[in-house]
Structures are given as structure tokens and as C-alpha cells.
Amino acid sequence: MMLQRKFAPLRMALVAIAAIGFASAANAAGGEAIHYDRHDWTYGGVKGQFDPIQLRRGFQVYQEVCAACHGLERVRFRNLVEPGGPQFDEEAVKTLATEWPNQIVDGPNDEGEMFERPAKLSDILKGPYKNAKEARAAQGGAYPPDLSLMTRARNVHTDAPWYIHVPLMMRDIITGYQEGGSDYVYSLLIGYEDEPADFELSEGMNYNKYFAGHQIAMAQPIPEEGAVEYQENAGAKMSMKQNAEDVTAFLAWAADPSLNSRKQLGWSVLIYLLITTLLLYFAKKRIWKRIKH
């Protein structure tokens, strides 16, 4: 009786928390199940932070490979200098902006004409195309999307049986797993292979085992041996997986540049809340001690 009174609310609370898990697990829906491995990201989980060295390598991969087709137009050059990001040297980024191949359209000038000018620190990392139509025309109909939010705009799906959903979700909530988008992008970059014999690949398409439907217009961006050679002191050697991992990390930062400060604040907030909750608990205990309950 006593036990029941104590545990009914607790049981209800657990059910409700499970409900969130239930539901959001189920957000993933349908289609053929593709398994995506979970990668070990420096910024993963509740404690992870971006590694500026890795982000610099990742930026290099973006610049030398992705930027040929994809813009990064929600990111500004000044962001590359800011804490929590690649933290490049400001002068270097100024030069980078000036030399960025895709200039900024500005104006109108005093003659009423629009003009192109080199980028400044406050400008966006412009992509090579004026608009989606031009991009499609240049890319044979396929549109290379802007990558600024890519790792947040993709996710991996769990196709576990229904009774596993709740434990899986609880695990993800407790470990703070939010790197589904990174896992997806990384998998996609290393997922190119020859199509199976019985697979009919359309003209101009490429086979990728991690892409829904397996036909992707983007050609393999990073070859088996890697695409980008890093500098001596960059802390890593060129390989497909290394290039892919680094650029994914960079894109994760581009999509969520406040991740470092958010998680740092997270721990301060949690410690504050835990202490206050504890104090309030003891206060409550003491107050209720005055009466039998």
C-alpha cells in the first residue's frame, strides 16, 4: 500500500519520459533499412567539443573539394576566426575572403549598377552559382545544395523492432547522441562503390550504399586514396576516411557553431540545477517533518 503510493507517480513519470523516446524514435519511418555506423566524433555526446585542428583540416577539404559545387552561405568569414570554430588567424581569413573565388554581388553603385567585389570578413562563403537554376544547368539537372545546415538536415534512422525503441531512445537521451546527421554525411562520403551486378544504374548516376535508393548524382568526391593532402603539422595524414571525417566535423560546426558554448553552459546549468534541486529537496523534507504524512 505504502509502496504503491510512493511508486505510482514515479511509474507514471517513467512512462511519460519513455513516451518522448517512443515517439521521436518513431520519427524515423519506412523505406529500406540502411544501417549507419556510429562514428566517434570529438563533439559527440554531452561532453564533446569541436577540435579546432580538425575543423581547420575539414575547412581545407571543403575549400579544395566541396566548394567547387556547394556553397556555405549561412557561414561568414568572421565565423572562421571565432572561438568554438576552426579559429583561424584573423589576417589569414581576411586574405582568404579577398581571394575567395566567388565574389559578393553588391550595389547598386552611384551609377545604379550592381557590381561584384571581393569578400570581407563580414561576408558569406558564397557558392559558385548565382541560383539553383544556374546550379542545375551546370550540374546536369542535379542541384548541389548549400552545406551550411547539412548535418542538421539529415539524420539516421533506427529500424529496430518496436519493443527496442524505448531502451534505444533512453540510451540516446542519456548519452546525448545527436550526431545522426554527421554519421549520415560521413557514411555517404565513404559509401561509394561499384553497383551490384543486378542493379540498374541510371545514366550519369553513381552508386552509393548509404544513399536512399542508392543512386546519387554527386560523383565520388573523395577517391579511395584521399583527396586533400594536409600540411605537415596538421595532425593527420591524407586518406579517404580522414578527409571525410574532417570535412564532416567542419560541416557539423558550420551547422551548429555554438555547440561548444552550449555544452559548456550545459554543465554549469546542470550543476546549478542539481545543487538547487538538492537544497530544495532538503528544505521540503525539513518542512514536511513538522507533520506526519
Added chain:
Amino acid sequence: MSSHESSYEPKSATAKWWDERLPLPRLMNDQFIDFPTPRNLNYLWTFGGILTFCLVAQVVTGIVLAMHYNSTAVDAFNSVDRIRRDVNFGWLIQPIHAVGGSMFFLAVYLHMFRGIYYGSYRAPREILWILGVFIFLAMMATAFMGYALPWGQMSFWAVTVITNLFSSLDQLIPGLGTSIVQWLWGGYSVSGTTLNRFFSLHYLLPFVTFGLVILHIWALHVCGQNNPSGVEIKTKSDSVPMYPYAIAKDAFALFAFLIIFAWFVLFLPDYLGHADNFIAADPLVTPPHIVPEWYFLPFYAILRAIPDKLGGVIAMFASIAILAFIPWLDRSPVRSTKYRPIYKWFFWLLVFTCLALGYLGAKPAEGTYVFWARVFTFYYFAHFLIVMPILGSMETPKSLPGSITESVLGKGGSKSLSSGLGGAPAGATAAPEDR
């Protein structure tokens, strides 16, 4: 406002001056300090305070977001991204508001299940309960329109799917549905016009909710709180003053709740949302799976379980409307499920049904998912329409404690056991040290 006697004595001349003109201090004292609360309330009774916090948090963060948000189809998506990137602390405020919506619903569902479990909707609390159903409806409308505002793919297509539901009214009166849909859209398709009016209504409805909440609290303070035993307050010893007892408990529970809230805001801001909403709305590209936010999934499952479009719409709205009638559908002689050995099982079956519908609402409407959605939809309605009335009149409840005090201290422990039944809650103004 309430049936317990006022214990407020203005102590200074100023206080007396105010008391004769606008007795606000008296109101606060009588309703939120000296208010008698049952001494046996468990932590499920702390969600009222938590929900009030959620509403205030949503309003405060929402007002700040509205200062930076741009409700045009061209710039809405960009402006939300800009809030996260460029507005001072925007990266914190935006997820508090987005996650806050989910937390609001988490708390309201617990609050509602608590009401159902302990029979908090039973006389004399029918109005209190029905006001709650209206608050829930207002919350749903606000959340739905709020979800449209980031103008991502899921926003756009959720609006398209849900507003299109009204077109099923064409089955009743040809042209009626189409007219309503066009009226909602402000045009012939979901567009920036739709977004703009949703923004206006999203700003308005929380204040409507606020008004309803005041009525809800008023009704609560007229009837007094229900409690786990379902027996009304009869004597002084059945209750404790709200301050410090209930306040201390509420404060602790609120902070415990905030830990979960903060966990999602700071470590998992995207977890409860959908990745597709980080893609700007595109009327030409339909996402492979259009799913609502998690808190709407059970209702979405009911909508799709019915093979007929109009039928589905009716079932979905009925699944909420039916809640307003449960004060009269429940025929049990006792309030609290604690004393209902058979109904207890059905209650947990209802909880499982809602979770299952939530799961199925996120799955594609095909194969066995549809079958199970129908089974659980049937049970959802059967619970209220069949189990509540029939089981209520058949079941023999366990014997109730004579009073709240007795339920806490056992028979010997309560000295002042009154044998009268029901009635308005008696005043409980004794100082704590008297006990």
C-alpha cells in the same frame, strides 16, 4: 473566490488602505499562501506549477524571438537561422522555445493522466476539467501554428496536410471544405500569407491560454484540489496550508523537471524535432514521410486509422472532445483508481494505447501498422465509451479511508474523524506548529 475563510489581517496602514480598495494581498494570501491543500498529495500534483512555468517560459522566450523573427515566406527560415547564429544568446533562446513546447506537452500529458487516474474530473470538478480540455486545445493550436513558423520542409508540409483535412467537409456539403481551406490559407495554396496569419495567431493564442489558465486555477480554488484518496477535505487535519508545504514540494519538483528540460535544451536541442525542418520549405518537393511533432502523433495515428478522410478527421477531433465528457461517462462510485482493482488495469492499458498510437503515428500508414492503429484507436474510444460507464457501475471498489488523515496515518492516527460525506473543503488555517 474560494470557500475557505480569509485569514488575512492587514498589518500596516498601507496594507489596510489597499485591502479596502483592491484586496490583492488578501487574494494572494488566501489563495496561494494559506490555501488548504490536501496533506496526502503526491508529486503528480506538482505539474500545475510546472505547467504555469512552461507557459510563462514560452511567452517570455517567444516575445524575444518575435523581436528577431521575420514571418515572410522568403525570409522566415533564414531569420530563424539568423537568430541561432547572430542574435546574442539566440542559440540559447531559440532551443528553449522549441524544446519548451515539447516539455509543455510532456507535463500536460502527465497532468492529464494524473487527472484520469485519480478521478480529478469527477463532480464537483467538471468545469475545472473541461477548462483543462480547452487549455489543451489552445495549446495544440498554438503548437501547430508555432511549428509552421521556422518554415522548414516539415513546417510547410505539416501545414499543408493538416489544413487540407478540412477539405473533407466537402463530403458533407460540397464546397464547404474547399471554402474553409482557402479561408485558412488566405489563398489557393499554403503560402506566405498563411505563414503570416499563423504568426499572428501564434502570438495571440498563448494569451487566450493564459486567460483559460486563470479560470482553471479559479475553478480549482473553488473546489479545492482532488487528492490520491479521492476523499474530500473534511477537517482541519486533512489539509496543510499551501505555504510552505505545497510550495516547497512544487519548487523541488519544478527544479527536478528543469533538469530534464535543460538536458534537452543544452545537449539535445534537435532531438525532439525533425531533421527535415532544417531544409527550407519547398512547395515543389514533398518529403518522403510527413510526420507531426511527437506530441501530436497519437492523434495523427487516429486520423489515419480511419479509412475514410472525413471519418478520420471526425475521429481525430472526437478523440480530444471525448475528454470533455468523461466526468459523466465515469459511473464509478469512487474517484481514485487506487481503490479500483479492475479499472487500474484498464487505466494502464489506456496509457499503453496512447504510447502505441504515438509509435504508430510516426510509422507509414501501411500493412500491420494500420491494423494496429485501428485496434488501438478502437480501444482509445472504447475506454471512455464502454469501460468507464460499464466497469464503473459493475466494479466493487476497495473500501475508502474515512478521511484524508486516515489515509495517511491509518485509522488510529486520526483523532478528529468526521463521518459526514463530501461537502466543501473545510478551512485549514491552523499554524503548522499546531500539528
